[in-house]
Ligand SMILES: O=C(O)COP(=O)(O)O
């Protein structure tokens with residue numbers, strides 16, 4: 001199996017621990033003959049800027065699959081579900097002191113600064129019959145539609161590109177990458193990955209962060225998975 005594309009998480013996978021871009025990864029991506037699709041929990045403007053600066057295409061997965069861009073300056077596919085995320089946020093605000101992140105840019109999720117015990121948040125939304133999922137990526141807490149994730153996003157992207165989800169090699173570090181890694185032909189977690197990402201991945205690199213991303217690419221080349 002030779003992969004036709006890469007789908008790659010941003011935070012914790014192509015970044016350094018301080019969230020700055022690992023420039024060696026950007027350089028390596030530019031050398032590849034296959035497209036690299038960025039896939040992130042961040043809002044679309046953030047990932048479009050990142051894709052442009054790295055030198056990648058405008059087809060990207062933003063907001064954990066809630067927003068799929070069909071290209072730079074092209075329409076996005078935006079999922080429903082913001083309303084129920086806002087409702088859950090309103091409810092949770094009665095119990096916790098919550099701080100929204102990037103609210104002005106988000107279309108499908110409510111994202112919060114980390115620091116609370118999310119099992120308590122989950123319990124409250126569950127007790128109130130709210131159908132939202134709450135996840136902690138290690139970078140932010142996301143109140144999201146449980147039916148949408150980077151895996152469903154990958155399906156849309158694969159269709160847009162005219163290839164199969166199994167044609168993708170997926171690399172990530174967090175629980176929000178798990179579905180994407182399972183849907184792809186092969187999932188690789190970087191060394192700093194959380195337990196959910198490790199479980200979903202077929203292999204875990206020795207190195208962490210951008211160094212782990214570079215290791216994943218070299219692994220793929222040395223095993224005939226990339227040309
Ligand atoms: O948005 C987050 O919480 C993390 O972003 P990521 O998906 O690029 O790692």
Ligand SMILES: [Mg+2]
Nearest residue numbers: 009011012174
């Ligand atoms: Mg990540």
